């Protein structure tokens with residue numbers, strides 16, 4: 537049931553993943569990104585060039601490819617523009633219907649509707665389903681509940697950051713779904729905060745999603761507890777298959793990390809940090825203190841992991857067999873099983 541070494545770098549496998557893994561429900565972006573008039577996100581996912589937008593209180597995910605001559609309607613990334621192609625100005629309604637083609641007789645145009653994909657919001661997180669079904673969100677809801685993730689309506693991140701990884705996307709998933717490496721890789725970050733590979737750890741799965749809780753050593757938290765008695769010494773983490781990570785530190789800082797593979801060997805990770813409702817209720821000076829510490833901490837953890845993942849990417853073509861997972865990596869095993877089922881389904 538495990539993932540074979542060549543599946544971390546093969547272009548053929550990546551082509552199959554685009555259909556099998558990234559061709560149905562996936563994370564499409566944080567809802568706040570679409571609040572501005574004409575705000576959009578244009579991105580490549582599965583076998584699709586997509587754009588997600590909001591009209592009124594509805595989110596729309598559409599093909600981002602012009603019906604005229606196949607131009608990308610919006611350049612890749614985030615922006616604010618009407619849904620109008622830059623080449624010959626064909627214009628589209630929010631639901632993807634062609635609304636205007638300058639200097640053209642509409643009777644001569646056969647295809648007038650951009651393909652659209654069901655899109656739904658869960659706690660400020662947007663999911664699209666490229667298979668055309670309504671996005672299945674029950675497992676995601678349960679793992680978010682389990683890790684205590686919730687944000688105030690209207691919450692905005694205080695830090696956004698993108699990191700290119702020269703590593704296959706599955707290495708990112710496997711890395712964040714175990715705490716085995718914490719003592720050996722995260723000395724300056726997690727270990728200094730009281731977390732360890734052999735520390736308290738629980739995990740569980742809900743359908744294709746999973747979660748874990750890491751408990752920090754007691755004793756380092758006296759000052760935090762004095763400032764915010766309801767905070768705790770836990771790092772909780774959820775994986776919403778296939779491309780979303782959500783984490784909460786001490787009940788104070790929420791992290792949203794999502795990725796899209798850009799090739800078999802490269803992955804773009806985008807991250808956002810938020811104050812939780814608990815932190816938002818504190819005095820300004822306390823909020824600022826925790827926010828100022830959270831940004832560099834998160835960047836350090838991601839950098840420590842990135843260097844290691846890129847090393848794994850270099851090693852895997854020479855591996856003589858699949859990973860040999862130990863019991864502490866059972867959550868990685870759950871991901872591998874989910875992946876195998878998606879890839880091998882007939």
Ligand code: FES
Pocket residue numbers: 602603604605606607621622623624625626
């Ligand atoms: S390609 Fe879009 S209007 Fe011509």
Ligand SMILES: [Fe+2]
Pocket residue numbers: 711712717721722837841
């Ligand atoms: Fe890590």
